[in-house]
Amino acid sequence: MNRIEFAGHSIELDERGYLRHYADWSEALATHLAAADGINLDAERWEILHLLRRHHEQFRIAPPMRLLVKEVGRQLGADKASSRYLYRLFPDGPARQACRYAGLPKPVSCI
Numbered sequence: 001m002n003r004i005e006f007a008g009h010s011i012e013l014d015e016r017g018y019l020r021h022y023a024d025w026s027e028a029l030a031t032h033l034a035a036a037d038g039i040n041l042d043a044e045r046w047e048i049l050h051l052l053r054r055h056h057e058q059f060r061i062a063p064p065m066r067l068l069v070k071e072v073g074r075q076l077g078a079d080k081a082s083s084r085y086l087y088r089l090f091p092d093g094p095a096r097q098a099c100r101y102a103g104l105p106k107p108v109s110c111i
Helices: 027-036 043-059 065-076 083-089 094-101
Strands: 002-006 009-013
Touching: 002 027, 027 094, 043 065, 043 083, 043 094, 065 083, 065 094, 083 094
Parallel strands: none
Antiparallel strands: 002 009
């Protein structure tokens, strides 16, 4: 288990950098985690992070890539419903990387 200090709190992460506690998440923490990876969370990326959090709140699971693409199309439009679009935003693996910034567990189908 790893810990980071953020905004006066000790935040627990698992060995892959995912939050241990869903309630620790905040937009400021997401911005911090992304910045550490050289990612700027712009409006397009926030759309995906908020979509992931809504999905998790409804179904209690982080969607794997195929389902993520489908949900993006359903909620954000067909022009964004492609793995190419999502990899442009999250080059280290859209489901895996975006879920980490969104404070969700690693999707089950991700390696």
